[in-house]
Amino acid sequence: MATTGAMVPTLPPGSRLPAIVQTIMYVVARRQLVLRLHRRHGDMFSTRVAGNRVVVTLCNPEHIREVFAGSPSVFHAGKGNQMLEPIMGEHSILIADGDEHLRARKLLMPAFNGAALRGYGDLMTSLAVENVESWPVGHPFEVHPRMNAVTLEIILRVVFGLGEGARLSELRPRLRQVSDIGPLTILGWSYRRLADVGPWRRSRDNLHEVNRLLQAEITDRRAAGDLADRADVLSRLLAAGGGELTDAEVRDQMITLLLAGHETTATALAWSFHELARRPDVQRRARQAADDGDDEYLKAVAKEAMRRRPVIQNVARMLMESTEIGGYLLPAGTVVAPSISLVHRDPTWYERPVEFRPERFVGRSPEAGTWIPFGGGTRRCLGAGFSLQEAAAVLRAALTRYDLRPAQPKPERRKTRNITLVPADGARIVATPRRS
Numbered sequence: 001m002a003t004t005g006a007m008v009p010t011l012p013p014g015s016r017l018p019a020i021v022q023t024i025m026y027v028v029a030r031r032q033l034v035l036r037l038h039r040r041h042g043d044m045f046s047t048r049v050a051g052n053r054v055v056v057t058l059c060n061p062e063h064i065r066e067v068f069a070g071s072p073s074v075f076h077a078g079k080g081n082q083m084l085e086p087i088m089g090e091h092s093i094l095i096a097d098g099d100e101h102l103r104a105r106k107l108l109m110p111a112f113n114g115a116a117l118r119g120y121g122d123l124m125t126s127l128a129v130e131n132v133e134s135w136p137v138g139h140p141f142e143v144h145p146r147m148n149a150v151t152l153e154i155i156l157r158v159v160f161g162l163g164e165g166a167r168l169s170e171l172r173p174r175l176r177q178v179s180d181i182g183p184l185t186i187l188g189w190s191y192r193r194l195a196d197v198g199p200w201r202r203s204r205d206n207l208h209e210v211n212r213l214l215q216a217e218i219t220d221r222r223a224a225g226d227l228a229d230r231a232d233v234l235s236r237l238l239a240a241g242g243g244e245l246t247d248a249e250v251r252d253q254m255i256t257l258l259l260a261g262h263e264t265t266a267t268a269l270a271w272s273f274h275e276l277a278r279r280p281d282v283q284r285r286a287r288q289a290a291d292d293g294d295d296e297y298l299k300a301v302a303k304e305a306m307r308r309r310p311v312i313q314n315v316a317r318m319l320m321e322s323t324e325i326g327g328y329l330l331p332a333g334t335v336v337a338p339s340i341s342l343v344h345r346d347p348t349w350y351e352r353p354v355e356f357r358p359e360r361f362v363g364r365s366p367e368a369g370t371w372i373p374f375g376g377g378t379r380r381c382l383g384a385g386f387s388l389q390e391a392a393a394v395l396r397a398a399l400t401r402y403d404l405r406p407a408q409p410k411p412e413r414r415k416t417r418n419i420t421l422v423p424a425d426g427a428r429i430v431a432t433p434r435r436s
Contacts, residue, residue, distance in 0.1 A: 142426025161232025
């Protein structure tokens with residue numbers, strides 16, 4: 001709750017390491033850092049990061065609900081996501097706040113409502129089948145890159161309404177390069193002097209080419225005479241915007257959808273297959289669901305993978321005025337960060353949380369603030385339903401064709417790629433034709 005009382009702004013305890021050390025740890029080894037701070041300080045703790053910024057991590061669902069229910073004028077999600085601005089752009093729905101965010105959300109929402117999702121079903125199924133039928137049979141392979149390929153293809157078709165063409169052929173590998181960057185590269189975006197050095201220069205040059213290709217597509221689409229008859233997101237944006245949207249605004253929404261719309265779902269699917277390959281009993285239940293068209297259970301598999309192996313570690317909101325949370329009056333400028341990874345592993349909310357049990361999500365909904373892979377409140381991810389429907393389509397395509405087993409006995413560790421936690425070895429599995 002926001003307050004203007006006489007309380008002195010205070011912060012919860014946290015690390016005493018120098019800010020630069022905390023910054024590097026927060027970017028490179030955030031999971032290990034927050035686990036240690038959580039054990040030492042409990043459900044609220046502070047971290048100091050670059051730019052003299054304080055991040056307060058929240059693990060208590062009551063506090064998380066306060067953040068999600070808070071006024072968007074106080075809790076600015078865009079400013080909390082500011083490290084993504086060099087790629088997503090200042091107009092991105094992830095970066096914008098206030099009226100600009102509401103306008104972008106209103107324009108994009110029709111592309112992800114129930115009717116639109118039903119319209120994407122056949123496309124998701126056909127591309128999922130095409131992908132899984134190309135899997136190597138009987139040999140270990142990394143499933144994560146294949147999930148990146150199919151989810152990127154699906155979102156490209158949905159965003160542009162096109163599957164072929166020289167421009168999209170050039171765009172695909174460049175978008176993969178944008179996604180495939182390390183955490184230190186992201187950290188370097190905050191230091192302009194690094195822009196012409198090594199990986200930051202290569203990242204900048206690749207992004208320049210992505211922008212050129214997107215601009216060319218936007219220009220061509222503006223000239224089309226049938227925008228109102230097209231169902232793809234780009235055409236809908238240009239038609240709904242009534243010519244009021246600038247090219248920069250359209251570009252920022254396009255790249256946000258292309259990157260955020262495939263990377264996280266691909267990783268959740270890779271972890272799903274990783275878990276199913278190691279749990280024959282769960283795999284048998286999932287195969288039966290695939291045979292029966294039981295999408296609720298298949299979505300539950302994806303939901304449990306998102307709980308057990310969070311793709312994103314936390315949500316972020318910057319406070320625009322002093323605000324009381326958990327007994328602390330946090331000063332304006334503080335970033336409050338509901339921790340996805342910590343609340344998802346809390347045995348208070350999930351019995352035996354280390355176990356992979358999709359049944360947790362069948363016929364029931366988790367308590368508010370305890371399952372938050374898509375965020376919450378007015379900033380909850382627009383593509384949540386799209387992501388789960390896509391995951392069900394890919395799981396169905398694979399499980400009706402293959403039996404799965406792990407390529408190695410030990411579960412894969414996590415590694416950080418851009419801002420996501422991905423399987424360190426690509427989620428290696430072995431797929432063989434189904435015996436029954």
